[in-house]
Amino acid sequence: MQQNNRQVAILRVPVPAAPWRMHRQALKRSLMAHLMSYKTMDDAATSVLERTADERDSHARQERGRLRDKLGRAITDLRVSVTDRCNFKCVYCRTGNEGAQYSELPIADYLRMVRRFVALGVEKVRLTGGEPLLRSGLLEMIGELAKMRTAYLPDGTSTEEGRPLDIALTTNGHLLEHMAGSLKEAGLNRITVSMDAVDAETFAAITRVPRSFDRVLAGIRQAKSVGLGPVKVNCVLLRGFNDGQIEQFAEFSRREGVIVRFIEFMPLEEDRSWRPETVVPMDEIVGRLDAYRPLVELPPNSVSETAKRFTFDDGLGEVGIIAPVSRPFCGHCSRVRLTSDGKIRTCLFSQSDHDLYGEMARGGTDSELDAYIRKVVMRKEARHHIGEPGFQKPSRNMVHIGG
Numbered sequence: 001m002q003q004n005n006r007q008v009a010i011l012r013v014p015v016p017a018a019p020w021r022m023h024r025q026a027l028k029r030s031l032m033a034h035l036m037s038y039k040t041m042d043d044a045a046t047s048v049l050e051r052t053a054d055e056r057d058s059h060a061r062q063e064r065g066r067l068r069d070k071l072g073r074a075i076t077d078l079r080v081s082v083t084d085r086c087n088f089k090c091v092y093c094r095t096g097n098e099g100a101q102y103s104e105l106p107i108a109d110y111l112r113m114v115r116r117f118v119a120l121g122v123e124k125v126r127l128t129g130g131e132p133l134l135r136s137g138l139l140e141m142i143g144e145l146a147k148m149r150t151a152y153l154p155d156g157t158s159t160e161e162g163r164p165l166d167i168a169l170t171t172n173g174h175l176l177e178h179m180a181g182s183l184k185e186a187g188l189n190r191i192t193v194s195m196d197a198v199d200a201e202t203f204a205a206i207t208r209v210p211r212s213f214d215r216v217l218a219g220i221r222q223a224k225s226v227g228l229g230p231v232k233v234n235c236v237l238l239r240g241f242n243d244g245q246i247e248q249f250a251e252f253s254r255r256e257g258v259i260v261r262f263i264e265f266m267p268l269e270e271d272r273s274w275r276p277e278t279v280v281p282m283d284e285i286v287g288r289l290d291a292y293r294p295l296v297e298l299p300p301n302s303v304s305e306t307a308k309r310f311t312f313d314d315g316l317g318e319v320g321i322i323a324p325v326s327r328p329f330c331g332h333c334s335r336v337r338l339t340s341d342g343k344i345r346t347c348l349f350s351q352s353d354h355d356l357y358g359e360m361a362r363g364g365t366d367s368e369l370d371a372y373i374r375k376v377v378m379r380k381e382a383r384h385h386i387g388e389p390g391f392q393k394p395s396r397n398m399v400h401i402g403g
Helices: 002-011 020-036 042-051 053-064 107-119 138-145 176-186 200-207 213-226 243-256 282-292 356-361 366-377
Strands: 077-081 124-128 166-171 190-194 232-237 259-264 295-297 307-312 318-322 335-338 343-345
Touching: 077 107, 107 138, 107 335, 107 356, 107 366, 124 138, 138 166, 138 176, 176 190, 176 213, 190 213, 200 213, 213 243, 232 243, 243 259, 243 282, 243 318, 282 295, 282 307, 282 318, 343 356, 343 366, 356 366
Parallel strands: 077 124, 077 335, 124 166, 166 190, 190 232, 232 259, 259 318
Antiparallel strands: 295 307, 307 318, 335 343
C-alpha cells in the first residue's frame, strides 16, 4: 500500500476520497492505463519535449533568420556615426561650448561591426555624425560598404546572391561641393543635407558659422550633378526661429529639384531647452503648405518610411514631414544605431546603450557578436514617450548618437 501511494503521488493519479476497498480496482485501472500509455518510461520525458517542439523550432528559426525584435519588427536599417565632431554649432543641437565627447574607432572596426549587422539582415546603411565628411578614411569605408551584399531576399529567405547595400550619408553640406564626386565614385548612393533655412542670414544664425549658406547650396547642387539623388534636404523647424520659412522651402524644392523634409523638433539638444510649444506640428505644416499650393499625398516608399510624403497639384516638387512628436511612427520602426564609440542604441530615446565594440575588443568571435546583437535588439523599445508624464530625455544628445 505504501508503494502504491508513492506511485500515485509521482504520477499524479487522483485518489477519490472513499474507502480503500471501494476504489482499489479503479486505482489499479487508472494506474495501468497511465503506464501503458508509454512504450517505455523514457517516453514520458519525450512527450514533454514534443509539447515544446513548436516553440523550440520557432526559437531556432529566429536564431538563424533575419534580425527581429520582440515585436517581430525586422531590423533592416543601420545608422553609423563615424565621428562625434562637427564644424557647425546649430542652436537646436549644440550649446556651442562643448566639443566632441566620445571617441572615434578605426574604420576597420566599424566595418567589422557593420558586416555582422548585414549578415543578420541589414540592407541600408546611413553614415552620420557629428559631421561625417570630417572623418578621415570615409571614402575607403564607403568603398568597402559598396562590396557588401544583403544576406536575405525581400521575403526573408537567406541568400548567397544578395543585392548591394543601399548606402546613404547625412551631412551639413559645408564640405560637400568638393567631395561629392569622390563620394559617388566610392559607391555612395544617396545623400541628405541638413539645411534649416533658405536665406543666408537665418542660416548663419542657426549654424553659428558665418558665410556658410552659399557653400551648402553649392554642395547640394554638386551632389545632384554627380548623381547622388534624389537629394534630400532636412529642415528642423523651431517655432519663432525658422517656422516662417515653410513656404520658402516649398519653393526651394520646386526650384532646385530636391526633396525637402520638415522634421518636428525633438528633445535631443545639448542644452536641454526643448519645450512642447517650440514644436511646429505636422497638421500646421500641412495646412500652410496646402494654402501655398494644393497638396497631393504620395504613397510611402516602404512600410517603415518615417516621412509622410506630398507633392503639389502640378506634380512639381516633393515635401516630406517627419513627425515623431505629433504622429509617432514607432510601430514599423526598422532602425538601430551604432555610435562613434561602438555602442548600439535601439532607439533615439534609449536610456542606455550597448557596447558592441567592447564585445569585439575582448576577442568576441563573429558568432558571439551576432548573438550579442540579437540579444540587444530583442530589447528594442516598443515606442518613445515624448510628451507623456514621466518622459525622460535620452542619455545622449543627438550629435553624440548620430542622426
